[in-house]
Amino acid sequence: MFGIGTTELLVVGIVVLVLFGNRIPQTMKSLGVGLAEFKKGINSNTDAEA
Template structure:
């Protein structure tokens, strides 16, 4: 692509401000709901990670308990 066409393809500072203003006018009333949904989704994801880590820790401790009692799970 020639450099002269590339200059028209990249918005500058004032263009970004204008784009942001248009987005705020069109979607301003929906932004809080979207942010709330995004925040709750992140919290649910983190809770799932914590539950997964706790589940792995439980599996690790039960596996080490089986090793300690001398039983051979392969036989």
């Protein structure tokens, strides 16, 4: 995969966790809320067409 090995991916993952570890839960919550709103909008749009 682009010449990146497992060890390099592990190191990058650890660095990301150290730098952004406290923001990850907030980001995931926002992503979940946004995805739920997106699905609700898609479902209401398809219901209106039927």
